[in-house]
Amino acid sequence: MPTTIPDKKYFRIGEVSEITGLEAYVLRFWETEFKNINPKRTDSGQRLYSHKDVQMILTIKNLLYEEKFTIQGAKKHLSISAVEKKNKPSHFTIDQLKSELSEIKNLLK
Numbered sequence: 001m002p003t004t005i006p007d008k009k010y011f012r013i014g015e016v017s018e019i020t021g022l023e024a025y026v027l028r029f030w031e032t033e034f035k036n037i038n039p040k041r042t043d044s045g046q047r048l049y050s051h052k053d054v055q056m057i058l059t060i061k062n063l064l065y066e067e068k069f070t071i072q073g074a075k076k077h078l079s080i081s082a083v084e085k086k087n088k089p090s091h092f093t094i095d096q097l098k099s100e101l102s103e104i105k106n107l108l109k
Contacts, residue, residue: 003058010040010048020057027057033071034060036078 005019013024020027031037031047036056039047049057063074
């Protein structure tokens, strides 16, 4: 069953622990291992995880616990996924470009 993340801007470590089913010490350790998890800190030093951080934690949890990746393997998988996303052309943008070029071509006739 997919985990639903409440519609909040920031979450404290206890809330993230409840959402993900992970202990706080695991979350703190993963912060040191995965650069993708980067919670903000309050003036008192409390961690505030963004919605994106919580999604990344759930992704890492899936890689490590369900797909049985090692930490090193999960890091590699995440970095490859990020590069593929970055290099993947957007079909929507290409379709838009074709449409715009077609309109310009018709205007020039």
